[in-house]
Amino acid sequence: MRLIAALIVLAGLLGVIVARVAQLQTSEADSLRSAGSAQWTRSIDLPAQRGTVFDRHGNELALSVPSATISINPKLIENGPATIQLLDDLLDLDDEQVVDLLNEVARKERGFVYVARQADAGIGDQIASLGLSGVNVDREGRREMPGGDTGRSVIGRTNIDGVGISGLELQFDDVLTGTGGSMSREVAPGGRSIPGSETIVEAPVPGHDLVLTLDRSIQYSTEQVLLEQVRRIGARGATAIAMEPSTGEIFSMASVRQDDDTGEYEVTNGNFALVDSYEPGSVAKVITIASALSEGTVTPENGFEVPWRKKYYDDLLHNSFQHPTQWMNIEQILVSSHNIGTIFVQETLGRWVHRDYMAAFGLGERTALDFPGESPGILKEADDLWGSERVTVAYGQGVASTSLQLVAAVNTIANDGVYVEPRLVRSTVEPDGTMTEQPASATRRAVTADAANQTTSMMQQVVCRGTAKRAQVEGVPIAGKTGTAFKAADNGTYFDDEGNRIYYASFVGFFPADDPQVTVLVSVDEPPAGTQDRFGGTAAAPVFAELAPTLINELGVQPPLGGDGCPPAT
């Protein structure tokens, strides 16, 4: 009996334990289970592949390649000096960094120290396969530009974390950046992960690709001819833009500059073609004359008795060369780039109407590119102009534009008088290949087609017989206009501290003149004063001529004429 009683008591107690286990495994299980999984599960962010930047033909301009980031946890590391030695052997670290790392592993205070970022993925894999405790290898994308510097000013850069910090990388960061995923893995105490426990909780979604309007070959050539020219003449820098007249698509947009420290000429990080604005100078005469033609206040046959200099609002303004007062028609005024003549043309319009035309040509307002850091230039209201500024705007002093604004303005002439917003991004491509076209560029009529065509033929004469002869390309009818502006220095005058003029030389042209396929602006910043290379016709026009063969080639331009491309002299 006592034995049975003992049996019952013991069995009863065991029954209580069974009940307790059942309780733990059922009713209390959920909260305990989540506490448990919180304890041994770690979530790891999986970076999404950043989208690739392609040119218009699908060539890669910037893409992310796998790389490895190696870090250590000094608290977990075993045999610190040997591990650091091994990492040094594999990664070839700086001596200074090795010393720092040795200090870290000796102190064992911090839980995370970078060893190398964006190291070669293969070496990262090797290090990971060693399974050293306290050494972590994480995957990261490294942004690479297969074409070297090609397009760097436009594409911009990402920081080491793969976030766009300038250019299109910044502007389209949201598009390029994918949605990060996450992975969970189980860890033993101390953080050692348990092999085979990794599960992808959420797969990362790669970013969208960008297809640009840039043409990698044209972009490359543009940068190279600019570098060659600025190096040859010793200018501070230069920008150039090639644009398709009918669509506003930009084939190339280059910016080169001499590095202040090294003296080397290089493709700039900043996109000065639309960040900096300058007084466009004589190139703006195209706008003044086309506007007057469009408004009908002048005809190509009209002319003026033009003196070489004239006083306006207390300022004696003069032409770039001296001559007796003579009758000049509109074409002659443009071909000889006559300042006073252009003021006469502007006066037929009145400065208020002229101002409206300049706005219609896109001056004074950021373009539709909305590029980071893009400048709107300066276009004052007509009533805000002061003194002789009221008339000098006719020849491009007293107004400021970016290279982009200027090329788009002259492109209006090439496009039969219709202003086209510039376009840099053609489409975005989703990871599954779905392509989304960006909306076509907005257009607006600025001047009549007749006015544009009349201006075009005058601009042809500029190239054939005027200031831009050096822009001529054999067999190609080219319309263009030079500009040699005085650049406002930081001291508020047009002279540098040594009393020299500071110049800003440019040339805008398009071809073939009768059916323009491309409009190109070349601007040379601070060509050397006191030399023959300071003018738009000498500093900038030759660059255009040098670039033209590449453009003809790449764009498949069929020149309609033989010879020098010039119409017979009238």
Add this chain to the structure above:
Amino acid sequence: MTMTADPGPQSMRERRQATLERLHGGPRPGPARTLRLPTISKRSGSDVEADAVDARPLGPPPAIWYGIIAVVSVFVTLGLVMVLSASAATEANLGNSPYRVFSRQAMWAGLGVVGLLIAARVPYHWWRRLAIPLAVVAAAAMVVPFAPALGATVNGARSWVRIGPLSVQPSEFLKLAVVVLAAAVLANRRDRLGDRRTLFALASIAAVAAGLSLAQGDLGSAVVLGAIVLSVAWVAGVPLIPLAGMSAGAISVALLFVASSPRRLDRFTAFLNVAEERDHLAYQTYQGFLSMAAGGLGGSGIGGSRGKLGYLPYAHSDFIFAVIADELGMIGTAAVIGGFIMLIWFGVQAALAASDPFGMFLAGGIAAWFGVQTIINLGGVTGVLPVTGLTLPFFSAGGTSLFVSMVAVGLLLSVTRRIART
């Protein structure tokens, strides 16, 4: 043949008897067997009569013999699997072979099988004669851990003897010795159970055994030892009042021991407030909860426990039940606890059917020992009782515990082979 006149005075009955003897190769033990149960009360506890029981040849094993073998085989096998599962990851992380704990446990299991077979073969009354020497040796062994060269302190209890690669816990042997001694003493004095000298002897056994364990700092073993003595006394029929007195005394001593150190008291009472103390005093219990909860109904599968990866301290030894519950789920835990209930039930059956008082007390004592130790271990793991650092018999890693438990099973088997049949 029967028709042939066979000379001799034998009756048909005698002839049949002789034929059966020829067929079975010896005289049938039948008549003795029918007498066995009633003789328990009649016989005195003298050695002569005990020897007479010994001398009887063994009959075919009864059903509970197979039952015990079956349960213990499953326990030991499953125990080895779970020890491997629970220890492999942590051993590998320490840079050891993942099989290190497992192979040691397997070796002890092999020794245990030998011990079990010998103990099952040897007539259990030999133990009765050896009771006092065994107890003295076991008690002496309890002092060995205090020898600086041989002893080792694990988890605050100085209860280990290291001999070369082997670690032995003398307290496990003491448990066996105490069962045998208490059974022997009460069998000898079963007509004077309420006697002062009997009670004094019992109290002394309990006090010395438990005292030695407490001296080592091993409360769990002390509780089990005390419980064994009380259980044997209960089974033997010691009157209730002295028994209750002794129990009260034992409990007070245990509580005094716990209360004697604030740290011990804190750890002892932590199980009452697992949620609050889960990062400190009740960390192990809480981690055990997490493991058990992870198992659910079906379990996470052998090898699937995360707690054993280092979160759950002593996952392979004291807290192996948490790993079992994790990996085998509620079904596995029910099977394991059910197995223990069956084992205790078989022990009680063996005791009820034992052919003499010593066998009865011995079987009852062993059953109670398994029961109490299992309850204290499982109670600790499940947060019903304080955690005391006791092994789960047959499962926990710990060679001495496994070996001694298997020898005890051998004793149990020895008793079952010599029980009465009706």
